[in-house]
Amino acid sequence: MNNQEYDVIVVGASNAGGMAAAAAAEKGAKVLVIDKMGSAGYLYRETIAAIHSKAQKKAGVEIDRNELVNFISTFNQGNVDQRLLNVWADNSSEMVDWLDDEVLQPHGAYIKATPDAHYETERNRAFPTGNEATAPDGKYWQMGYGNWVIAKAEELGAKFAWHTKLEELIVENGRVVGLVVKNMKSKKTSTFRARKGVILCTGGYGSNQALM
Ligand SMILES: Cc1cc2nc3c(=O)[nH]c(=O)nc-3n(C[C@H](O)[C@H](O)[C@H](O)COP(=O)(O)OP(=O)(O)OC[C@H]3O[C@@H](n4cnc5c(N)ncnc54)[C@H](O)[C@@H]3O)c2cc1C
Structure with missing residues (x-):
């Protein structure tokens, strides 16, 4: 299994x-x-927080995108990379709509939005950015839809390797080109190459000392 090659390797399946x-x-x-x-x-x-998803439009949720981005930046006293906020503000609804159309609705579940999050004090505002993944019976549900996302990714051709831990990134000429991984059961290590890129989705890797 050494040196198997993919276009993209994603680390973390959540x-x-x-x-x-x-x-x-x-x-x-x-x-x-x-x-x-x-x-x-x-x-x-x-x-899931988003702006202007289809469910939000249907529910009559109105959010002023620039006001929200400015509010978050100001709230953090400018200690925030506004480019990231803009990426979220401009692309979040596409992801929520995809989840709704491609994953939830085929199972009878759906995204629900409500315009009732308004809250305002002298210092704080609330924006109704919430998009709730809602169970087929209309209830908020704990079980989650994650296995449906994973099944959808598999249906699209993605392969999942479980119990497989990223140990080290392989860097060549300043570019990440692959991974050294360890199988958590057999303890064997192997390598994978990534032609186009490695996407780290390990949940707050910035403070993941072991990974860094
Ligand atoms: C009880 C609770 C409720 C929450 N509710 C909400 C909510 O309603 N809405 C919301 O927006 N946020 C919520 N959050 C926060 C949310 O869970 C996180 O922001 C979110 O899980 C981050 O997703 P992620 O995919 O970046 O990382 P994670 O969900 O943390 O997933 C990281 C994945 O990477 C894997 N991984 C880590 N290191 C390695 C490694 N070295 N090699 C291979 N795999 C690795 C892990 O096993 C894991 O599967 C909640 C959090 C908690 C605790």
């Missing part, structure tokens, strides 16, 4: 990783997802 894998596979990339755990479906969360 919220960020499953979506990244599905998006890359949808665009025709040969994708591998690795996760050190045996499953990740239970980690997908119910409430």
Whole structure:
């Protein structure tokens, strides 16, 4: 299994990783997802912040995009990379709509938005950015839809390797070109090459000392 080659390797199969894998596979990339755990479906969360999703438009939710981005920046006293906020503000609804149309609705579930989050004090504002993944019976649900996202990514061609932990990034000429991984069961290490890129979705890797 040494040196198997993919276009894109995603590390972490949870919220960020499953979506990244599905998006890359949808665009025709040969994708591998690795996760050190045996499953990740239970980690997908119910409430997803977005602006102007189809569900929000249907519910009459109105959010002033620039006001919100400025509010978050100001709230953090400018200690924030506004380019990231802009990426979220401009692309979040596409992801929520994809989840709604491609993953939830085929199972009878759906995204629900409500315009009732308004809250305002002298210092604080609330914006109704929440998009709730809602169970087929209309209830808020704990079980999660993560395994459906993973199944969708697999249907699109992504391969998942569980119990597979990223040990080291392989860097050549200043570019990440692959991974050294360890199988958590057999303890064997192997390498994978990534032609186009490695996407780290390991959940706050900036403070993951072991990984860094
Ligand atoms: C109880 C609770 C409720 C929450 N509810 C919400 C909510 O409703 N809405 C919301 O937006 N946020 C919510 N959050 C926060 C949300 O869970 C996180 O922001 C989110 O999980 C981050 O997703 P992620 O894909 O980046 O990382 P994670 O979900 O942390 O997933 C990281 C994955 O990477 C894998 N991994 C880590 N290191 C390695 C390695 N070295 N090699 C291979 N795999 C590795 C892990 O096994 C894991 O599967 C909640 C958090 C908690 C604790």
